[in-house]
Amino acid sequence: MSLRDQIAALAQGKKFTDVMDKVKDADPGEIRRIASRWTASGNDVLGNMNVLAGDVRRVDDWWRGGSADEFVSYMAAYGKAGQALDDALVSCAGSLNDVADALEKAKKDVDRLGGDLLKQVGDIRTAYAKAENDPDATEANLNRDIGAKVSSFAQSAQGRLGSAETVMSTALSNINKQLGKDANLFSGIRFAGKQDFVADKVGWIPVSPEEYRRTVLAQNGGQNGGGGSPGGYGEGGGTGTYGYTGTSSGGTTPRPKAEVVEWIKEALTVIKSPEMAAVLRKRGIDVSDLDPNDPKDIERIWTVIFHESGGNPSAINRWDINAQNGVPSQGLMQTIPPTFNAHSLPGHKQILEPVDNIIAGVLYTYSRYGDMGRHPGIASIESGGGYRPY
DSSP states (O other): OOHHHHHHTSTTHHHHHHHHHHHTTOOHHHHHHHHHHHHHHHHHHHHHHHHHHHHHHHHHHHEESHHHHHHHHHHHHHHHHHHHHHHHHHHHHHHHHHHHHHHHHHHHHHHHHHHHHHHHHHHHHHHHHHTTTSTTOOHHHHHHHHHHHHHHHHHHHHHHHHHHHHHHHHHHHHHHHHHTOGGGSGGGSOOGGGSGGGSSSOOOEEOOHHHHHHHHHHHTTTSOOOOOOTTSSOOOOOOSOSSOOSEETTTTEEOOOHHHHHHHHHHHHHHTSHHHHHHHHHHTOOOTTOOTTOHHHHHHHHHHHHHHHTTOTTOBOOSSHHHHTTOOOBTTTTBOHHHHHHHOBTTBOOTTSHHHHHHHHHHHHHHHHSSGGGSHHHHHHHTTOOOOOO
């Protein structure tokens, strides 16, 4: 007989099985899969908006004039809407994961209480069997005592479900709140045909290649500065001037300094630590293939670092559209603050700290692409092409 059937056969057993039935069809695994799809959908939206904004940045690089400026200002709304939608979906996914955890714990707690109940009912029966000559050791009294025990356990089990119901109520309130934020999403963007950049008097002035080159050099302090950002809108450039010798990644990337390798190893160790397992599970991210001691993992992450920041942990991109929107890409892997905050881990919240930045950059890559090998730049290089930004 199943645990439920054994309890159902007891006096007052229905009180406990009614509690069991409330969660018997709950599927925490399916809830987590839905949460993972929501997170992936948000990341896809943000990724497409990042690609769009990268194209807008190139328009801004090569055109001046009132219409060009109005166009760039208008298109920035799409990036903000994409970020808002990603934030909402990730927040909702987090609420679903909270529900999954609460239901999983409630089911385990109720089953454990059911097992303890049967053990104590067995003890009651043993005591009555030993007191067979006691006039009070009747079948009626046995059922009375068993019923009281069942009722007590049922009350405890309901308390476990009460905690899960509180989590579900909080999650529902957050999801309703997040999905009601229409003002910051795409529906709030003004109609394109009525914007100043399509006025009768058009102001589009082309920028010459020489002027473009001088502008970029000036904005980067006279050096070829690093470029793009995960969750940002830029395009990786890399410096190639950070003092490295040797090559990796098919000869396209200098070999990293020892301290950079240690930063990468430390970041991967944090990501793979048991303390972070629950956090990553809630986010629906599988990092089982990562290994702090795998040269391939280290090489891939270093390749992204080199092309994004040149290996400079203090790098801040102050000239692309992210900077214009007040969220410049920063650090080794050039994350913008909203993306860093979304993908960082507890205790690792400093965007310019090398290890913290690598953690967020790697987890962003896994969240959006599935693993480091599918990062656009890595996939391109490993198939014989050049580096491509996030």
